[in-house]
Amino acid sequence: MSSEAAKTQLMDTVRQQAAMQNARLLVEKLNEHCFERCVPKPGSSLSSGESTCYTACMDKYMASWNTVSRQYLSHVQKGPPKF
Amino acid sequence: MDSLEVSGQTADALRNMSDKDKQELQQFVNNETQKAQIQQTVHNLTDLCFRKCITGKISSGALDRSEEPCMQNCVDRWMDSQMTVVRRLESLQHR
Numbered sequence: 312m313s314s315e316a317a318k319t320q321l322m323d324t325v326r327q328q329a330a331m332q333n334a335r336l337l338v339e340k341l342n343e344h345c346f347e348r349c350v351p352k353p354g355s356s357l358s359s360g361e362s363t364c365y366t367a368c369m370d371k372y373m374a375s376w377n378t379v380s381r382q383y384l385s386h387v388q389k390g391p392p393k394f
Numbered sequence: 395m396d397s398l399e400v401s402g403q404t405a406d407a408l409r410n411m412s413d414k415d416k417q418e419l420q421q422f423v424n425n426e427t428q429k430a431q432i433q434q435t436v437h438n439l440t441d442l443c444f445r446k447c448i449t450g451k452i453s454s455g456a457l458d459r460s461e462e463p464c465m466q467n468c469v470d471r472w473m474d475s476q477m478t479v480v481r482r483l484e485s486l487q488h489r
Contacts, residue, residue: 317407318415321400325426332430336437344444348452370455372444375465378457379440382469387432 337376341369443468 349364350357357365400408411419447464457465 312403312407314407314411314415317404318411318419320404321408321419322422324400325423329426329430329433333433336434340437340441344441364452367455368452371448371452371457371461372440374455374457375444375448375461376436376440378462378465379443379469380436382466383436383439384432386469386473 337373341372344372345369439469439472442472 345365345368349361349368443465446468447461
C-alpha cells in the first residue's frame with residue numbers, strides 16, 4: 312500500500328469515528344430530553360400523543376443545536392477574548 | 395472514543411511515510427481535535443440552554459419568538475460567565 316493511500320485511509324477512519332461519536336451524543340441527548348419532556352408517566356406503550364410530542368421535541372432540540380452552534384462559532388471565530 | 399483499527403498493511407505504509415506526509419497528518423489531527431472539542435461544547439451548551447429556555451409545552455418543532463433569542467442569550471451569557479471565572483482565577487494567581 313502506498314503511503315498516500317494509507318494516509319487517506321487513516322483520515323477517512325478518523326472522520327468517520329468523529330461523525331459517529333457526534334451522532335451517538337446527539338441521540339443520547341435527544342432521548343434524555345425528550346423522554347423526560349414527552350413521557351412523564353410511562354404507560355404500556357408509547358401513546359400517539361407521546362409520539363407527536365417526540366417528533367416536535369426532536370425537531371426543537373436539533374433547531375436548538377443549530378442555533379447554539381451558530382452562536383458559539385461566532386464567538387470562537389472572533390478569536391480568544393482580550394483581557 | 396474507540397481505538398483506531400489500522401490494518402498491518404496500513405501500519406507498514408505509515409511507518410515509511412515521508413516527513414511532509416507526517417506533517418500533513420499532524421495538521422489534520424490537530425484540526426479534527428479542535429473540531430471535536432467545539433462540537434463537544436456545542437452539545438453541552440445545547441443541553442444546558444434547552445433546559446433553561448424550552449420550558450413550555452412542546453407543540454412545535456421550531457423555536458418560537460422567545461426561545462430563539464433565549465438560546466442565543468444563553469450562549470452569550472455562558473461565554474461571559476466563562477470569562478468571569480477565568481478573570482477571577484487570574485486575579486487570585488497574581489495576588
